[in-house]
Amino acid sequence: MxxxxxxxxxxxxxxxxxxxxxxxxxxxxxxxxxxxxxxxxxxxxxxxxxxxxxxxxxxxxxxxxxxxxxxxxxxxxxxxxxxxxxxxxxxxxxxxxxxxxxVRCEACTCNKDQVVVRGLCVAKSFVNNRPKYEEIVLHPTTLLDVVKYEYLCVQNDTRACRFLANECVNNFYTIDVAGPCRLWLQPKLTLPLALPQLTVDVKTYDRNTGVILPHGKDTVFISVALHTSDGGFKYLRETKHKALSCYLPIAIKIGTDFSFDCEINLSEVSLSKLNGTLVPYLHADEPKSLPVSLIKPDGHNVQRGTWPTSQFGRYYIVHNAVSVTANITNTIYLRTLTFKLRIERDKYSLGGLRVRIDIEAQYDKTLRIESEVITTLRVQHEMPGAGLFRALEIWASVLGVLSLLYAMVQYRSVVRRGGLYLAALPILCGAVADMLFFSIWLSILHAMAAELSTFGLTLPPSKQEEKMIKAFIYTAVSLKLVKAAWVNWNQCRCDIFFLDWSEYNSPWKDAPVSDNSSNWKICSLAKEWSVMQTKRRVSPGYVIPLALVILRIMDPWYSHFPASDGYRWGITALAWWSSYIAVLLSRWLKDRFLGSPASVLPNTCSGVGISLLVFQEEYHAHYVHGRNDQSKELRSTMVGQQASCRIVCSPQLRAVYKQLSTSETAGHLGLNETKQTVLSKFFAAFFERALDGLSWVASERTILERLFDIELTTREAGTTSTLLYDDNEPSCFAVTWWGEEWTLCTLDAMIFSCVYIAANDVLLAAVITLTLWQIMKFLRELFGERNLNQNIDLET
Incomplete structure (x- = not known):
């Protein structure tokens, strides 16, 4: 109690x-x-x-x-x-x-040849022979303390020598020969045995040599020795907390850059260890003192003209300085402590790394009235090349040649089909985008595997390689957007015809033909075609959640890799393509056993008795046959593989098409019908071979043409058109998203990974990718329906 x-x-x-x-x-x-x-x-x-x-x-x-x-x-x-x-x-x-x-006064017992300096009897010869202090940084009382402790240090007083060392560091290693660094600056003086060393011995640590990390080791431990003005000394070897701290000791993982801020309460400085000087050591079997570069509050480096080496061995965190010119007290504190690690591959050790460490201490000053100041600890790495440049040279050259050859063949096919010469630009943009994306991705995966097998750990790429990775990704996304915009624009400007065979062939002999009975059939088929325009083989709505799950599962494995934007992007792209392939295989199995959505359109055409004709280019069209065998008098000229085929139009057929596409031509022929009706009857007659002088031949596409969707074989010219058929799904899907799956899936992968590497947020990347997909789908449906309405002529 x-x-x-x-x-x-x-x-x-x-x-x-x-x-x-x-x-x-x-x-x-x-x-x-x-x-x-x-x-x-x-x-x-x-x-x-x-x-x-x-x-x-x-x-x-x-x-x-x-x-x-x-x-x-x-x-x-x-x-x-x-x-x-x-x-x-x-x-x-x-x-x-x-x-x-x-208390007894020591000055009262001084001899005649001595003088009292801050309560101590000092020889007059020592004071008279000492140079005159020229700077105005030290306060007079502090200067008297320097003279007093300098006299005691000459007599090998350890505490006095420690006080001088701290004052020398607190004054940024001043070069004034009468300042607190006098014993270190005048080589003619006999150095006391108790005098601490303020510079790093090159024999202990050579900046050009560094330290070697053995195979598989990825952490550097930096400890610290604390020297107080009263002679105290403490060597801290191990970190107390796993969290980052602004004070040594600290464990630095190779390849991990970070920055951490700490608040220092100035009212508690005198009660803490921050009022002494610190000496950083590389923690090893034999600790090695590390050099420190100092930057004063005015932004200039410490003058090093009279020092034996440019590598200083001590620094401090907080020091209170009294101004001589102005009666104020300033607090000079460590604003930023930066560790710069330069990693190199050691040629003489098997799988070893050579680490060169540079420490930079930048100071700032503030008035004493402020209660808190902020100190920042920053770790920066200068990593060696991960071999991305060499790997990129190989992959980019191989994929670049293949992509360029395929782009040339694609452009040749487009020109043969009667497409625009402007198509060379989007085709080339798509090929270059694929080359950039997959070459940098494969190079990253190769570098990750090579580093792990060589050094027992994976080093992050250098800064130049990181910039190169981002440049490749952003360029690939920009070029791919050009290709996707061209594909959607080209699909929304094609000519579409619905051939209703009931208007041209009565199911009963001498029965009248109704012109309005086919409206509902055309509307049904048009609706089905509109739905298929934006249907994907693999929907991003399934790929993205599965990719997020894969990334979540890969978190424990991914934590062993360094914090690199390039490696993070490579792993994200790997998760994306893994999920895409998984969804694609499941969709293939589903279509294998339950039927493909692509089979709905031919069945609809056969059910309503309407054929579909879509022009992809000027001389290239796609035909889906819709005639049925309900009437013996109805000639079924398209059976089997020819029911869904491509049409290579002859120049003469295209010339007649152009003539009939103008309203003036229909008037000259005495036809009181719309242009679309005239063209539909013309193509119906073409398939019925009712147009004199026009004919067609059937030909099967080659394996390469079916595999790469290109035109390699030169077809017959003149008055003969060619029907190309194969065993695949209806070729009219080439002018829908179903036929442009490669362009769209690579675009989704590029956007997802691009947003992830820019924002470092996988959820944000998923949301943006899904949003852009929905926006593009809405625009494609809008312009697709507008084009479809322009090509449908219904009499109501």
Missing amino acids: CRSCQTNASMVRSGDGFGCSCAEHSVPAGIGACRSCNATAVVSADGTSCVPRRCQVVAGKFVCRKCPNDFVSVTQNFDGSPMKEVQCVKCARGYKAQGNIC
Whole structure:
């Protein structure tokens, strides 16, 4: 049980917390009670009684006498009894008042050839031979302390030498020969044995040599030695916390850059370890001192002209500086401590890494009135090349040649089909985008595997390689968007015809033909065609969630890799394509057993008795046969593989088509019908071989033509058109998203990985990819239906 002290008895909690003691300016008054002394009295030296002071009333106020500086106040007699009144007693000769006690004055015992410097007898010759201090940075009292401790350090006083070392570091290794660095700057002086070393010995650590990490080791430990001004020393070897900290010691993982801020409470600096100087060490079997480069608050480097080496060995975190010119106190603190690690492959050790470490300490200053300052610890790596440039040369050359050849063949096919010469630009953009994307991705995967097998760990790419990866990705996305825009624009400008055979062939002999009976059939087929225009073989709505699941599963494995944007992008692309292939295989199995969505359109055409004719280019069309065998008089000229085929139009057929596509031609022929109706009848007659001088031949496409969707064989010219057929799905899907799956899936992969490497947020990448897919789908449906309405002519 705990109880409170009696405040009405002038008692407070004792220092150990287990009892009550008399409050300040109080004396004991029995057991468990105290009483306060009057304002005109003081507590005796033994704390048992109140001794009055000599006071008088001045202007209605009590004014009590204070003892002069050379006097001490006495409250007790020699026998220990309290005095009637406090007496002021002057200290004897050779003593001085210090803390109300007379202590012996050392200066009073100085010889004639000595002078008193801050209470110490110093030889006059030492003071006279010392150079004159020219700078105005040190306060006069601090300069006297420097002279005093310098004299003691010459006599091998370890504490004095440590004080000089701290003052030298606090003044940024000043080159003034009369400053605190005098013993290190004048080589003619005999250096004391207790003098600390302020620079890094090149024999201990050579910047050009560095340290070697053995095979499989990926962490560098940097410890610290703390030197206080009173001679204290402490060597910290191990980190206390796994979290990042702005103070040493610290463990740095190779390839991991980070920055961390810490708040320093200036009111607690004197009670912490921050008021001393620090020496960083490379933690190993034999600790090696690391060099530190200092940057002063004015932004300039420390002058190093008179120092034996440019590598300083000590730095500090907080130092209070007193200005001589202005009566203010500034606080100079460590603003940024930067570790720069340069990693190289060691040629002489098997699978070893050579690490060169540079430490940079940048300082700032602030007024003492500020309670907190911020110190930043930053780690930067200069990594060696991961071999991406060499791997990229190989993959880019191979994939570039293949993509360029395929683009040339594609362009040749487009020109043969009667397409625009402008198609060379989007075709080339798509080929280059695929080459950039897959070459950099394969190079990253190759580099990750090669690093792991060589060094036992995976090093991140260099900064140049990281920039190259981002440049390749952003360029690939930009070029792929050009190709996707061209594909969608080209698909929304094709000519579409619906050939209703009931309008041209009656199911019964001499039966009249109704022109309005086929409206609902054409609308049904047009609706089915509109749905198929934006149907994908693999929907991103299934690929993206599966990719997120794969990335989540890969988290434990991915944590072993360094924090590299390039490697992160490579793993993300790997997860994407893995999910895409998985969804594609499941869709293939589903279509294998349950039927493909591509078979719905031919069945619809056969059900309503309407054929579909779509022109992809000027001389190239796609035909889906819709005639059925319900009437014996109805000639079924398209059976088997020819029911869904391609048409290579002859120049003469295209010339007649152009003539009939104008309204003036229909008027000259005496036809009171729309242009679309005239063209539909013309193509129906073509398939019925009713147009004199026009014919067609059937030919099967070659394996390469079916595999790459290109035209390699030169077809017959003149008045003969060619019907190309194969065993695949209806060729009219070439002008829909179903036939452009490669362009769209690579675009989705590029957008997803591009957003991920830019924002480092996989959920944001998923949302943006899905949003762009829906926006593109909406625009494709909008312009597709607009083009379909322009090509449908219904009489209502």
